[in-house]
Amino acid sequence: RMHITICVILVSLIWAAWHLPYFFLPGSMHTGGNFPIYIVTTTATAFTLTAIHKMTGSILLCTLFHGWQNAIVMNVSAEMSHPGFLAMFGIQTIVSILLCIRPVGLARTKDFAATT
Helix, strand or coil, rough: CCCCCHHHHHHHHHHHCCCCHHCCCCCCCEEEEHHHHHHHHHHHHHHHHHHHHHHHHCCHHHHHHHHHHHHHHHHHCCCCCHHHHHHHHHHHHHHHHHHCCCCCCCCCCCCCHHHH
16 A cells, blocks of 8 residues: 555646646636646645545545635635745645644544554
């Protein structure tokens, strides 16, 4: 088995590649966007979703978080290269990584730490 951090990074790269066509579709919110920054934000989100799932075991909560995040991004004008936007995703990533690799008693089961 691979370490959880490696798995999340691999999944986030696949996830970013899945969304790559949006950067070339006219009228898409990603058209002409910065793909490397998108990879960073996708990785941050992947760690967040992993932390949610590891702590709760709920795919529904992961789905709701992703939907909530999409609703905000599609309705609030945010420039992905803005320092504040990047800082928010940076903080989100750090907190999520810490939750994934060092649960600090937030686990839903006793074997949580053994599975990381």
